[in-house]
Amino acid sequence: MIKDCDWIITQDERRRLLKKTSVLIRDGVIEDINRDLNGGDMIIAGKGKVLMPGLINTHTHISMSLLRGYAEDLPLDRWLKEKVWPIERKLTEKLCYVGALLGCLEMIRTGTTCLVDMYYHAGAIAKAVKKAGLRGFIGQGLIDTVSDDRTSDESLRESFLTAAYKTVKIIQELNDSKIKPIVAPHAPYTCSDELLMKSQVMAEEFDTLIHIHLTETRREQAMFQRNYGYSVVEYLDRIGFLNGKVLAAHCVWLTRRDIELLARRCVKISHCPISNMKLGVGGVSPIPELVESGVLITLGTDGPASNNTLDMFETMKIAALLQKHNRWDPSVINAQQILDMATVNASGSLGLGKIVGRVEKGFEADLILVDIRSPSLQPIHSSDSLIANLVYAAKGLSVDTLLVQGKPLMLKGVFQTLDEEEVYGLVEEALEELDIKPSSNS
Numbered sequence: 001m002i003k004d005c006d007w008i009i010t011q012d013e014r015r016r017l018l019k020k021t022s023v024l025i026r027d028g029v030i031e032d033i034n035r036d037l038n039g040g041d042m043i044i045a046g047k048g049k050v051l052m053p054g055l056i057n058t059h060t061h062i063s064m065s066l067l068r069g070y071a072e073d074l075p076l077d078r079w080l081k082e083k084v085w086p087i088e089r090k091l092t093e094k095l096c097y098v099g100a101l102l103g104c105l106e107m108i109r110t111g112t113t114c115l116v117d118m119y120y121h122a123g124a125i126a127k128a129v130k131k132a133g134l135r136g137f138i139g140q141g142l143i144d145t146v147s148d149d150r151t152s153d154e155s156l157r158e159s160f161l162t163a164a165y166k167t168v169k170i171i172q173e174l175n176d177s178k179i180k181p182i183v184a185p186h187a188p189y190t191c192s193d194e195l196l197m198k199s200q201v202m203a204e205e206f207d208t209l210i211h212i213h214l215t216e217t218r219r220e221q222a223m224f225q226r227n228y229g230y231s232v233v234e235y236l237d238r239i240g241f242l243n244g245k246v247l248a249a250h251c252v253w254l255t256r257r258d259i260e261l262l263a264r265r266c267v268k269i270s271h272c273p274i275s276n277m278k279l280g281v282g283g284v285s286p287i288p289e290l291v292e293s294g295v296l297i298t299l300g301t302d303g304p305a306s307n308n309t310l311d312m313f314e315t316m317k318i319a320a321l322l323q324k325h326n327r328w329d330p331s332v333i334n335a336q337q338i339l340d341m342a343t344v345n346a347s348g349s350l351g352l353g354k355i356v357g358r359v360e361k362g363f364e365a366d367l368i369l370v371d372i373r374s375p376s377l378q379p380i381h382s383s384d385s386l387i388a389n390l391v392y393a394a395k396g397l398s399v400d401t402l403l404v405q406g407k408p409l410m411l412k413g414v415f416q417t418l419d420e421e422e423v424y425g426l427v428e429e430a431l432e433e434l435d436i437k438p439s440s441n442s
């Protein structure tokens, strides 16, 4: 029982806000929402708090938590080639597991209940997510070409595909209904047509999502235009890659035609404003036009090496500000639309639209309590200002309690499934292994 919440942001069909209301959860599912509720084996006090759906991060690489602050202030090309790729070559299953534990800790602390992740050693990441108790869609990143003409390296392709099938098997064996495998071809410029289409076959085989980076940089768009005479999106459509199973991260560089195509093929988007700004990709994803065309927009942090946090509250705020700033128009997007992206839109994009993303009877209890007895979250003038406060003023650290399927992963700021100190200890060891321990005089 979550008793007497000051407010509940339901995110239901009518976007109702309830005052002084309690929520009863049984077997992980919301059984009742009412003013006068009694019972419950465990009571969580909602006084001074806002109850809302847990946030959903639809694009990240949580193991990159280990690389937070390691590669800074470099152009994307040099960032990847000089810093990120060389260190990633040293990553082992164990290191990815440790990085993922740190990522889970941060997500729990900052109000994220569900993530979509693509990385190396994805089976190890899934194990960390299970240990943390979070909900996750996890895939092995796939790459088979590094040349501008996208010539496929067959042995590379086969080794990545083998790893991807192994990941699916590991996830199936975890036997956790909250953790699902996805297929994750890295990007059109790092995957040959063969690999892209094999990804489609695999997604069909396991009835799962395809997650891919798409038009993050102008360079990618220029490369396809030069080599094929089509934009990346048009090209992907011509080879039959685009469909409703695709969740595409970034989508910064798009033409009008691309937007129409993405809408027609029901492709979902994970907008990652902070990563785009920090890596200086130069463009701004045309969110207003995408929304107008009916494309489902969700939000992602991207990896902690290019953000540098997994705080979805921060991402919500920046997503709003970036569009307002870019269009010289504060009305181009509003707080409610942004909150929708991080909750109901995201659950819909993952096929969980009737399962999570709302505080509603029959929905699974993936919920967070935000402490509003805090200077930056007072006063609350009206229901509109409540949503505005959460999107523009709340921080991840404002989150007090987090539940997934009704199970508390954090209560009053105290972790319930992970041992914070133990994780920091493992991270120290991991840095030594990676040989990126900070120098003693720093």
Ligand SMILES: [Zn+2]
Pocket (backbone or CB within 6 Å): 059, 060, 061, 213, 249, 302, 303
């Ligand atoms: Zn990414």
